[in-house]
Amino acid sequence: MIANRLKLVCIAAVMVLTGCASSQAKWTHPPMAVPFQPTIQQQIQLARIDQLLKRDDLDKATVAQMFYERGLLNDSLGLRDLARLDFNQSLSLKPNQPDVFNILGVYFTQSAHFDAAYEAFDSTLELNPQHPFALRNRGIALYYGGRLALAHDDLLVHYQQGVNDPYRVIWLYFVEFEQDSETAAQKLKLRYDASDKQDWGWQIVRLYLGEITEAQFLNEIATKSESNDQLAERLTEGYFYLAKVYQQQNDFSAAVMLYKLALAGNVYEFVEHRFSLLEISRIMTAYEAQNGPKDTN
Template identity: 65%
Template sequence: MIIRHIRYAVIATALVISGCSTAPTQWTQPPMAVPYQANFQQQIQLARIEQILQQPNIPPTTLATIYYDRGLLHDSLGLRDLARLDFNKSLTINPNQPDLFNVAGVLFTQMGMFDSAYESFDSTLDLAPEHPYAHRNRGIALYYGERYALANEDLLPHYLLNINDPYRVIWLYINDLKYTPEQARTLLQQRYAVSDKKDWGWQIVRMYLGEITEEQFLTEIAEQSKDNQQLALRLTEGYFYLAQTYQNKQDYPTAVMLYKLALAGNVYEFVEHRFSILELNRIFTAEENAAAASSSSSASVK
């Protein structure tokens, strides 16, 4: 069912906005959260960092940490270019930072600079072979770089380290749809069956398997989110992974709408927010290339 035509009965959204109990409201559009805004604490942290940087004779290791911390703050506020500048400054001072290489790799993936992303994740793993996220992030970068077999080599071992993490299962499934499409659903069912099913993210898997409908999935998010923060986080994830299903069906208008909804909460730090931007760029680029090819073909016929 196309999401834009579904009706939802939601309670949580009204509770979040008003702060008090109210009767269920009938919605004729998908639920949304109040977008994240830069909070006072983040602004104070940036101001303090600026003051510290004005001090003379800061030790190099301390300076590298300061630039890294400010880069993380800029990144959390969606200021990607400022974040990259800070990360570059930090790495120039101290190149022995596996976490920074990992973050840089994610940023390169979001920008579609896959070779740079691979190099960054390789650097992370050279410095910290047991890094908890580098294999997953490199696997995702390899997926977007259309190197599905190599992506599986990263994503599958990462999943086996924690079979109860739904997001490891989800990204394996997304890659399996390209790598082994005839087995993707069966593998998803098997991995779901052996999990403990405790994390909220398993609802996404249940939706993929058809155990719950899209309407039930989104209504549950709206009704059961305890506050606006949780609502924003879950909708960012929910809309992104729902968009994936429509994109795989080549329903690009609906996929584009859902990716835009995933961006609406301003949850900049989530990979689902980051990769919504990447997916939109990929869709728009494909459309532009198709239009250019069609125009060129028409011109040659004349």
């Protein structure tokens, strides 16, 4: 019943979107989900780990694992400074942890410390060449760091390892768009045609290819999300990737607004949430360098 009510609210919100195709896009009551909240299970697990860490009869490997697990919990709650402290504590006790280097690399990317990010991802891949996320994450860090050729190398290999994953296609497209926008669109189409099109994320690719409109894209999210959690996750993705469209069109006010909407669901673990603040910061820095400070609230 609650899910149905949320769906009806979101459908109504989609219907009052206005001006979406113009360069001065305005949204009235955009689709929203109830933001993620800390669960009782997360809070109990945090308390349990805190109690265990007070014991003095645990070996270093066990304590390192507990710091890592508490770091993941803090990260999932948006407590990233606390999470980073836990991850560093874990590494100090057990230095050969590829997963810890990987998440720290993501944190360095978020804070635009790109050289540190590259080193962290290099460490991950040295410890585990088959790590499922480090190659992608290093490619994204290289993209944000402006090292497009190296970013393309990483993201192309990552795409080739999973050609039916739409997000691999999308991040590769971002790099190729910066290199040659027309060729990037052609390659995006070829990769879409070659995929199995099963994952929901291919709707994002269809939006980029102009096969569906912005209103249809948001309506798809609103009507086909099966729970509030799924709605929050898909809106986080949807608003982030829609913001990239407006950013590519130099409509920075609309892009900033959409990045803020991507942050609104509190889906802290998604890369789209992680990098929305970085995107806003990049837009603001570029704008202020050219025009002086501007209030985008």
